[in-house]
Amino acid sequence: MLDNPMIVPAGLVHAEILAELHARAFADPALSGPAWPASAFASLLATPGTAGFILTVQGTPLALSLWRHVLDEGELLTLGTDPAAQGKGGGKALLRQGLSYLAQQGVTRCFLEVAVTNTAAIGLYALCGFQSAGQRRGYYQHGGQSIDANVMAIDLDLE
Ligand SMILES: CC(C)(COP(=O)(O)OP(=O)(O)OC[C@H]1O[C@@H](n2cnc3c(N)ncnc32)[C@H](O)[C@@H]1OP(=O)(O)O)[C@@H](O)C(=O)NCCC(=O)NCCS
Numbered sequence: 152m153l154d155n156p157m158i159v160p161a162g163l164v165h166a167e168i169l170a171e172l173h174a175r176a177f178a179d180p181a182l183s184g185p186a187w188p189a190s191a192f193a194s195l196l197a198t199p200g201t202a203g204f205i206l207t208v209q210g211t212p213l214a215l216s217l218w219r220h221v222l223d224e225g226e227l228l229t230l231g232t233d234p235a236a237q238g239k240g241g242g243k244a245l246l247r248q249g250l251s252y253l254a255q256q257g258v259t260r261c262f263l264e265v266a267v268t269n270t271a272a273i274g275l276y277a278l279c280g281f282q283s284a285g286q287r288r289g290y291y292q293h294g295g296q297s298i299d300a301n302v303m304a305i306d307l308d309l310e
Pocket of ligand 1: 176233270272275278
């Protein structure tokens with residue numbers, strides 16, 4: 152388990168840190184396609200209804216999450232943990248905190264897409280209460296390969 156992790160809101164000034172963390176977590180491009188540059192994080196964070204969070208241990212950023220919500224519907228845009236810190240509860244902590252944040256914003260249902268091959272992430276989402284809500288064919292494209300996505304959803308009013 153991580154030693155005294157803290158979760159802090161991410162602002163525009165954190166775009167670089169988010170991009171670096173994302174690149175480390177998603178070193179395997181089959182998990183979510185090409186890396187997201189800092190400019191992508193900056194533009195997402197400048198969009199109303201988007202919120203990002205960084206999990207740190209003793210000031211070192213180890214995991215990130217990015218969420219979007221419109222009215223009562225939310226979406227997990229990305230979630231990743233530095234490979235050196237995986238399997239220590241960081242992803243679960245960020246996921247639970249983000250869902251609680253969305254519920255406070257009035258969100259009642261949250262969706263996400265995850266590659267059907269991503270067993271670690273699917274395990275985490277199921278553990279936290281997400282259920283399968285369908286599939287998107289060829290959602291991820293990588294190296295001429297097409298990977299389907301599971302759509303998963305959770306009702307936050309049942310939390
Ligand atoms: C998916 C990911 C975010 C999980 O983060 P993490 O910090 O390692 O997760 P946690 O340590 O909090 O694990 C929580 C639960 O997730 C599941 N899980 C995590 N890693 C797993 C693995 N390799 N295999 C199966 N289940 C796994 C387990 O249910 C685990 O609970 P347990 O420890 O009680 O068994 C991380 O593996 C990651 O960053 N992967 C690359 C990026 C990615 O795929 N992001 C999701 C895109 S949709």
